[in-house]
Amino acid sequence: MSDLGRVLRLDARRTALLVAVPVLTGLGTAAACLSLSPPVAYWDNTVVALVDAVRFLGPAAAGLAAWTAVRERPLDYLRDLTARSPATGVLFDLLLLSSAALVSYVVVTAVAVTVTLVHAHAGQPQPLGVLSGAGALVLHVVVGYLTGRVAPHRATAALVLAVTALWAALRIPGVSWWSLLPPAALPRIRLFTTLRPEVFAEQILWTTGLTTALILGYVMWATRRFLLVVPLAMALAATVSATLGLHDSGGATVAPARAEPVCRRWPLTVCVHPALRDALPPLMEAATPLAARLNGTPGAFTTVEQRPAWEPVTVVDGVAAVHLDEDLSPGYAARAVRQISVGLKDARSCTSAAGDTDGYRALVDAWLLGDEPPDIADTRTARRFASWTEQRRRGWLRLHFVQYRACALGPRDFRLPRTTEGRRHEVPRTRPA
The missing domain is CATH 3.30.2010 (Zincin-like)
Structure with a gap:
């Protein structure tokens, strides 16, 4: 009983690993905030921000898990004093480390959701995207910890951190299906488009299958229970199926969306x-x-x-x-x-060689847009147009809109008949029905 108590106290002390929660939370929040755009709070981009956070959180969590595995490996003899399975301690460690990582992820998600809600948000939340990020984070923890168990060397944690960081950094958003493998590299989502939930479903299947296969493989190796080969094969089949699904998507992550x-x-x-x-x-x-x-x-x-x-x-x-x-x-x-x-503009007419070469259309554009009139070679016409009242310009535009649209205005178009240049010039009005 005293030996069992020592093992239980050893396991309980591992809750000190929860000090990693603030570190992971700070890192994930910083990564998510860099991807968020507060003036345009679009739910799809909130999911993209969380995915980007996992690309930073994942390697950090994997390195921490590997360091924990290497550090605790010499104490395995204490566990051998009990009747527990040799895989029990490993599964307990994975549960603890995964819980710590997921707590950080939940906090980062809450921050991203709050920022989105505070602003003029639009679109629909993507729960599958959040779950996909959580699955990728747990996968990093499992990979890091099991690597530390298999290769208990001091350099293992640094090597795991470097490899997982390289895995996250090599893929470019929107280039190929390879970038969709967790942790996915998603492009920023433009308005009037949305993320395809099928992609997230395939990613969840991929991470679940691979995580399960790694755990079952280690347990089978540690316990020599070869009956686990059947669920192991099923998990690997699920991973292969998800990989083929992501490959068939061709890297397409977005679809048009009505708003x-x-x-x-x-x-x-x-x-x-x-x-x-x-x-x-x-x-x-x-x-x-x-x-x-x-x-x-x-x-x-x-x-x-x-x-x-x-x-x-x-x-x-x-x-x-x-x-x-x-x-x-x-x-x-x-x-x-x-x-x-x-x-x-009439694009065909205005792109011709003779289209508005003298700048008369630009002169009218400046008035329409409220800009300063441009300098044109025909200064006499520019002064004449500048001297007209607002009402006279509007009446003139109604008469010469065809030439204006075709970029075919000339100096003669700015010479109004004498009867329309008087002070009593009025714009024709239509009678109300």
């Missing part, structure tokens, strides 16, 4: 991705003057909609489609309005 936009409806209707709802007031303020100046022309619009990056910027049927900077960097609203101006 119900958030809108502001006065004086224009402006709709953006829900993650960018903070962009509504600046975008409305920037787009309203341009919409007013284009009123009554074929390029008039009453709605501004944010579209995915792979869709073109257009102005069709009163709807102006724009792209927005996902990080809402300074000047994003002005850049979006400038896209509308570009969308008004």
Whole structure:
């Protein structure tokens, strides 16, 4: 009984390994925060941040597990004094080390989720992604500890740390299926796309199968119970199946996703991705003057909609489609309005050799966008256009919009008939129905 008490006290003292929890938590939190983008709280990118954290946490946890195994290996003779299986102590150590690593992972996850909730979050949480990260972390612990048991040398912990860190660093996000093997290297997820849950399911199967196979293999080697070869083969088969599934995915981790936009409806209707709802007031303020100046022309619009990056910027049927900077960097609203101006062009005409070579369209663009007028060779026309009132410019644009769209403006287009140059020039108004 005294020997058994000594073993139990030895096992209990191993709770001191929990001091590693603050270290792992700090490392994982720092890695996750570097991947988070607070202005755009997208749940898919929260999962990517957690996966990135595991790429740092995993090697650290593996090195710690290997160091623990090497340090405790000389004390195995105490366990041999009891009737317990030789694998019992190993399984207890794995449980303790895995629990410590998972506690750190839970804290890091809570921090990432809190940061996402505090901001204008959008998208849907990905529980499978969180579980995939947890499985990869446990796998690192098992690999590190069992390596320390098999090769109990002082350099083992450093070697495990170096190898696992190299394994995590070699893969490049979005390049090949190889990068999807845990700990996965996932690219940043753009708006209007989402992570494919099938990838996370394959990763969970891969880590579960390989972790189980490693544990069963060690237990079979330590206890000589060869009946374990059947579950061992099943675990390896699951790992192979998951590997083939990740290979067949071709490295594709994202898929298009519909998002119900958030809108502001006065004086224009402006709709953006829900993650960018903070962009509504600046975008409305920037787009309203341009919409007013284009009123009554074929390029008039009453709605501004944010579209995915792979869709073109257009102005069709009163709807102006724009792209927005996902990080809402300074000047994003002005850049979006400038896209509308570009969308008004006839690309075929404006790319021809004769398209706006004298800068007349740029002169009109500067007025539409509220910019400083450019310097053009025809200073007389520039001074004439600058002397016109706002109403006269709007009336002129309605008459010459076809030339403006085709980048075919010339000096004659800026010479209004004498009857329209008087002070009583008015823009035609349509009667209300």
